[in-house]
Amino acid sequence: MIRKPVPVPLREGGEVEIDVRDVTIAFERDGGELVPAVDRVSFQVRRGEFICLLGPSGCGKSTLLNAVAGFETPYEGEVVVGTKVVTGPGPDRGVVFQQPRLFPWKSVRANVAHGPRMAGKSRADAGAIADELIEMVGLSRSAKALPHTLSGGMQQRVAIARALANRPNILLMDEPFGALDAQTRTVMQEGLLRLWAQLDTTILFVTHDIDEAVLLADRVLVMSAGPGRIVRDLAVDLPRPRTIETTLGARFQALRRECLDLIRQQSQKAFEGTHDA
Amino acid sequence: MIRKPVPVPLREGGEVEIDVRDVTIAFERDGGELVPAVDRVSFQVRRGEFICLLGPSGCGKSTLLNAVAGFETPYEGEVVVGTKVVTGPGPDRGVVFQQPRLFPWKSVRANVAHGPRMAGKSRADAGAIADELIEMVGLSRSAKALPHTLSGGMQQRVAIARALANRPNILLMDEPFGALDAQTRTVMQEGLLRLWAQLDTTILFVTHDIDEAVLLADRVLVMSAGPGRIVRDLAVDLPRPRTIETTLGARFQALRRECLDLIRQQSQKAFEGTHDA
Amino acid sequence: MADISTPAALSPRGAGALPAVGAKRRRSARLSQRINMAVGLVSIPLFLMVWQLIAQARIVNPILFPAPTEVARAAMEWVTSGLFVEDAVASLKRVATGYFVGSVVGVGCGLLTGRSAFFSGLLGPLFQVLRPIPPIAFVSIVILWFGLSEGGKVFLIVWGVFFTVWLSTHLGVQKVDQGLVRAAQMLGTPRRRLVGEVVLLSALPFIVVGLRTAVGISFYTLVAAELAGAFAGIFYRIQLAQQNMQTGLVFAGLAALGLISFIADRCFAMMAQRLVWWR
Amino acid sequence: MADISTPAALSPRGAGALPAVGAKRRRSARLSQRINMAVGLVSIPLFLMVWQLIAQARIVNPILFPAPTEVARAAMEWVTSGLFVEDAVASLKRVATGYFVGSVVGVGCGLLTGRSAFFSGLLGPLFQVLRPIPPIAFVSIVILWFGLSEGGKVFLIVWGVFFTVWLSTHLGVQKVDQGLVRAAQMLGTPRRRLVGEVVLLSALPFIVVGLRTAVGISFYTLVAAELAGAFAGIFYRIQLAQQNMQTGLVFAGLAALGLISFIADRCFAMMAQRLVWWR
């Protein structure tokens, strides 16, 4: 059960912004038995890096993200952001959750404007920021609507806009584009990459779409099934800016193939794992 | 606003199982203004057909599915299933919702066994059906867990198993594999196709993944943005059984390309639409 | 109070050229809606009729159980004597003040104990012990502390309202959607604003239950309040009428109470619907 | 009654070889948890101390406002005379029966009116009108209908409990998660089983609020019940003591009430936690 974490190669330049040190997170099962969801995971993210977390369903991606966000306290190990150990959530780390989690009593505009308002911005300034982001996610027409009147994909787009509104140093995104159609997704991906290039944001991005991971990331961290561990830290050496055309190149396809194989192995394990239960 | 629906080519053989006749569904906006989400949509699905609905985010796919499921009463038009006008939900139409919507107070096993239990099966029989399906979706290890302890993807897999447990004549699936990683997804797709071949199930399947649509469907219905209309009824003339290898063929790529172009047009409209609001 | 299976999508307004089947279904839905509304209107008259029949059958002593007609007569007399307005105003003032103070303090304490384990530990047991003590049992003590002022009477009402609202707020706060709290936290909502931005709104459905229950409770405690040296008030009048065997007036008093609370509750329900606008 | 921001993930049990920082944080969390528990234990003693100080300062007449020590003395006397057990048993029987009947009927009616617009229209207005009428105001009528049987006393308690539980169930049913109802419907859950399978469980948090509020209310109405021809009971004893100006015993009675209800509520909270096991 206890294995040494795979050594993480540090790339040149930039300070370490997120340092996940030997983190184990466990949950209690019915019987009181402690089952680890994330097992001794260590990795580092440098300032301005774009990291994708890839792994089979239920491997602990969301749990790990929650630990960085400050919502779960590691059972063992610790997460250091900048120079401080994470003890709770903060506006320096914007989060797009796997569920939209919009405030049901606020309009789309008010949801997006919430962060800037809390940061002390005036109603007008916060509104302007919100409008800009809402336009970016293509929902200007629904700015005044309440969340429950939106479709699943629209809600998720609002959640993305909301997380961006604070211009956080770090963006933690949990399958943000999972509910979007191919084209909307491409638009959103390009929008995110533009924003990331403009601002000096560090991004930790959970996805189950291999193309997306390879297209967006500087490094793809592939997680194993069962108690999640990082089995591979794959540097994506494709030149930027990348566009949808990038996906046609041979290097892209090679990287994609590599990820796919890794994932397939892990998923296979996950499925086989169910039979010895 | 009012356009003739695109004529739907009826394919030979099989009776009409689902007949969507000129359906319009509208929602009230704040101001009391009625905004159509689905606009005069007509199509027919024959017994045993596998239909995919493809369309940009917010175009009305879920709403249309809800109308067939019997949760929304059309503002105009009607949905006929078999020989009866749909007036409400029923166990002949299994639904996988966009959100998992599991019963939070029931274990995974009890969630899946709910349908058979309601159909009058004994506890043991229902349990056996549940166990089989849970194994199919790879969650045997979590059979006793409560839904809130599962990851997003695991919850969605339970929802799929639950909808299948009743062996419904018709399966309505709203982005069922949206939260799954590539490999788990492939496993699930293959499982679904196997089931569909075994049983004589008619499937209406919402997805935003073009590859998935082309891989699975007999026909792909492409919807337009704004108030949803069907702009294209694309027959997928790939031979069955199809596997992941099918995606490599030239015909597949051509169909994929066609869908992508259609979607791109529609999404573009959807985004541009936001600017004149 | 609508049937929960009503779909969110709308029926059409105005008569367009609708396909036959849909229109028929919609017509029948509208019809059943009308029936339900009509039922709501006849509910109380029906009850009065049954009452009248029982009273007229004279199974029970009519002096102890008067017919609605007799009650109406007594009520008319009460109103025309001018005493009704006086009594109603006196009672309403007490109830309104007590209710307002009790619910504001109750929501406040509920937020405090619901959010903080420290305050929950400190105040929870105390509140739980004091909660069941009926105001009527300590009227003497209230008189001792407050004298015969209106303050004492209002305190008795505050007592009943406070514990009811506190409990439901406390429980509501503990059921707050943690997902929304997390979303607010990551957006940098400071701890002290979390309450106003998320907790309060998220617990609102529970608080509304407490507030509406407390409307009834406030009248329960009004009895105790008006036992304590009142000069006017609906219960004061009921009590006198009881002593004088004016049962018609007793029932008229109870009916007045029911009516006032009914109106209060209607207003409340309407307000609650606006308050919890997001469903 | 835990602080809502407690994370779901667990702190370790047993002492493994833990990294320093995590361990320190967990230690401090455990410490604050202990402090909160300790606060819970001193809460009531602290209250008694303040009371004793006020009483000993003799700001108010000690006969009218006895010190806790005096109350304890009276309570001891009550217990040793054997009357306490008799009174407590009599009251508990009434409250338990009334509470049980009232809550079962209340939940039943709440499900009915919450689910059906017809019954909501028929019964809603009636219940709203009757709800605020305090049992104490119609003790005479109850005696008239029920005689001096225990049935009448229980009815008075049922009255208070019923309306409280009904209202919260009714409101809870209207807040039922429609998504889950739809899921159950498409799985072929027949309409009559929908209630047991989804609606009841989904409304449970609200019903629990009503049930816990009703614990307090049942004691409110116990007063009225024991005004009418009782032979034993805590309020019966309190009333006698009040007439005889035995304030020590009055307070002892109120304390007994608080204690009983506190225990009931603790049991209830524990049960509720099991009942709402899924969070």
Add this chain to the structure above:
Amino acid sequence: AELLKARLAQNLAPISALTIVAKAQGLFEKEGLDISVSNFTSGKQALDTVIGGGADIATTAEAPVTAAAMAGQPIAFVAGMEYSDIKTLTAKKAAIKSFADLKGKKIAYTAGTGSEVYTTELLKKAGLTSKDVTLVNLKPQEMLPALAAGSIDAYDTWEPHIANGRKALGDDVALLDTKGVYSETFNIVVMQDYLKANPQIVSKFLAALIAAEAWVKAHPEEAIEVVSKAVGMKPEDLKPIWSDYVYQVGIGAKQIDALKAHAQWRLDTKNHPPGVTGVPDFAVVLFPEPLRALDAARITYKLN
């Protein structure tokens, strides 16, 4: 022989001493009765219970009797069993030495009861009207705290609340001498139908009360023990006021005066059931025959 069953609705207080003693000393059984007792905190509720059929025999003061009589209820007043003066306790601070000092003071009374009639009579004697004072309606047990809190200057009520007040507030209060202003009576009332159907029960019941009266006179110490135990008082609290209660089974001037005065007050103040125009003919509700058959000397009243 088989005991005859009857249900007594009793106000549990020293004013019910005779029924309490009769029950405790087995005097009912001696007369061949099996009496089951229900306790109330007011005679009004006891009478209502009898009118509603929940009990057969009520102990009650005159106020509920006049209300029921004026409401035309077929009640039968078969005997008085006790009377006692209503008294006024004043705060020393208020310096109320004579009736005239009551002017401008805040006085507590209990609306609708003998205490209110007493207060009216008291003011009449003092040459005052209700406008010269502030009247406050309170239950007897709440008068003491109100006096202690300084909200009132005096209160008019019956024992044991006067004694309680003197005990609690000691030198801060003084008793105003109002002997003879108004006596509260405590009586035995049944329904006329019941009397007609069960004359022997009523007769035996009254006989038991007469026996109790004799026993109380003969054993005052034990009577105090028995009564204080039944009502939950301490014997030493009951002893000083014991002589205030006059236990006498009979119908005499005290009862008739109280009934008339109370009925007149109801008329004057409109505190009467609907549809009443004059003092009722008490001959209709007075049923002295059972008692007269036992001991004619105990019936001493004359109507008009």
